[in-house]
Amino acid sequence: WICFPFIFRLVLCCYVQDVITVRDTDPALTAFRKLWQGGWVEDWMVSALPVVDAHGKLVATLSGSDMRGLTRASLEDLLLPVVEYLKKRRRSGGQLRAPERVTLETPFKEALQKPLVKGGYPRPRWRGYYQ
Helix, strand or coil: CCCCHHHHHHHHHHCCCCCCCCEECCCCHHHHHHHHHHHHHCCCCEEEEEEECCCCEEEEEEHHHHHHHCHHHHHHHHHHHHHHHHHHCCCCCCCCCCCCCCCCCCCCHHHHHHHHHHHCCCCCCCCCCCC
């Protein structure tokens, strides 16, 4: 019997590639274009992109849901640097929440619970689901 973590590591080791990122100074429009065109133009398909600073440090993530509520009046926001766009759109008082980090050594259950504890995803309404 092969344990799950071994298979998970094996799969990750076989598919190591460059990480697709967006610089924090890139315009939000460029970042969204990179997110959506990747699967058609390049050879990747992702649902979110890590936003990194000049040193390669993760500062935020960008996904399609970050366009929610965009109106004709706020289209110019897409020309802002991606970090400024996220600060303005997320209505968190101009601050970005620090991204959660997990490693291969992080237990699977802990990795799943991190967004729930920090409020990254809404908890299900029924009881006993995440206990």
